[in-house]
Amino acid sequence: QKEVEQNSGPLSVPEGAIASLNCTYSDRVSQSFFWYRQYSGKSPELIMSIYSNGDKEDGRFTAQLNKASQYVSLLIRDSQPSDSATYLCAVNPSSNTGKLIFGQGTTLQVKP
């Protein structure tokens, strides 16, 4: 059974701090990795994708991938209360289908 594991949280950080969200996956042949943000009562939206080992930065967000350790993380710098949401890690075992396996999500609370 292919799995994606996340700590459900809640992860609570003060405004302005760095929030670190972690995810591990079981399928070694996974090719691409995604972070989706889901506000309460809303549908998920893509915030980061990462396809190769290392770091990828986009504004305040940095995704980190380590395929050898089967680990992907999301760092949010200068966290804002508007970042409070559930963050879903998703893994694409096959590069072309988009049939993602989602983790159950980590709830982030950013306190003013």
Next chain:
Amino acid sequence: DVKVTQSSRYLVKRTGEKVFLECVQDMDHENMFWYRQDPGLGLRLIYFSYDVKMKEKGDIPEGYSVSREKKERFSLILESASTNQTSMYLCASSLPPAAGELFFGEGSRLTVL
């Protein structure tokens, strides 16, 4: 911007009724998906389509069927609704080669009584 539109935001149906959930995307995406999302279980793939009239089962296809007669439209059908199909249903689309970059609709919350 990509827009994925789901026909109904909220539905209430009775056990045994046939239910149609419709999804339309306006960006000419090849891939379309139906997921359901339940507390504690996360997002689970029901069906996937990579082309008109093509479909593949996802992780939980039992009790569901799909139809894709046109590229922009992907329908989820519950032939005989049951209470355990009460859930949030999410449609998504994507465009290869960025197949995992999904665009989601707003969701359809179905309650089966």
